[in-house]
Amino acid sequence: MNAPFNKNANNAATHPAFLSLWEVEAYYGESYIVQNVSFNIHEGEILALLGRNGAGKTSTLRTIARLDDPAVTHGEIWLDHKPLHEMKAHEAAQHGISLVPEDRRIIPGLTVEENLQLAQIAPPKGWSLERIYELFPRLGERRKQDGVTLSGGEQQMLSIARALARDIKVLLLDEPYEGLAPVIVQEIAKTLGVIRDQGITTVIVEQNAVAALKLADRAVILDIGKVVFDGSAKEVLENTALREQYLAI
Template sequence: MPETTAPYLRVRNLEAWYDESYVLQGVDFDVAEGEVVTLLGRNGAGKTTTLKAIMGLMPRASGSITFSGRDILGHPPHRIARAGIGYCPEERGIFGSLTVTENLVLPPAVAAETISLARIYEMFPNLAERRDSAGNKLSGGEQQMLAIGRILRTGARILLLDEPTEGLAPVIVQQIGRVIADMKKAGLTIVLVEQNFHFAAHVADRHYVVERGRVVDMIPGAELTAQEAKLRDYLGV
């Protein structure tokens, strides 16, 4: 039998709590290097909590999370970030008093090879035009571009993106979709939490369905059309 390659990111029996609330109840999924994978599910299913647990941001979590063959569960967030995992939260987390350029150059590099500032501005022309504007003067779409661009500048090899298209105009959603496609071509790995089913369908290789703190199904991108009715039932759309 041919040898199999270990997943780039491997999550097994991941459990997490907020105080006494048992949110993640045994999440299992794999992500291969260079893949784009989505976590789909209704609000409150545990998708965002899964990303936070990977980043070490949950106060209580158990199970197993390995990245590039190394166990990272229980590591502090700064160590996980320096290992090469970038996290873009739903609230974006940019610095409103800093300019676009200052936001982009502030985070430390986590790899020898990073994406240049010039390349970020090529990917996001809107940011190039607003490079001297404060973060709190940007539109929601521009803030989302800035949040993604800031992660790319660090040299992170796997990106965790939480609802990157929420509330954005269709033209901005299309631009973010093109950037994700470019990132995949460049060899980056992406875990995407997304409510926009149509957006996720066009950018992802595989879709994991999360319900009540567990992964209940996996739908390959190639089978999405055939299984669309089932997926819509899962999502309640």
């Protein structure tokens, strides 16, 4: 079975997407969270996945990452012609999917460097520690510090760096700017731009919609588990009525 071609009107139908969700439905227990969601992302793009609280954004990320809940009950997810919807979470990770959760999940009792080394134990390995410290010099300065004692912004950097320590193709970010000062948000946004330049595809879920849209190439807006907009990030930034209706900004 071949990966579905891009059916999105915003992209040419002759070009298959790098990451494609096609009529995906998923549940948390009895709750119908992701409802017939379809969208496509091309390699190296940053997609802002937006919507109000409870719209299904985090559930969509978890579905892509193939975590146990929510469970896909219908539809297909393809990554570079490979059927993610048939994979377990560890298989998706081996194929290059990495989710950075909102709570960051820094491992207590381990230093910054040990958190990174732990991510590299199992193949495929990604960026070297030297390359990671070049991108995140602050982590290099604190490599011997217990990871959980870092500031919120530094912990977010460590979470992203830990993902890069694996050989990833798609970086899924859940609320990366949560609780961070504007200057740190700008620093992380700059870093994500560098990561995009390395060819890594990124999906960012973020309540700070304006910050996410300024970084993103495209945007998908969810409302009660359904796609209500799929287009350029610039269009959302310029469409006041759309932002007010679905993002309350």
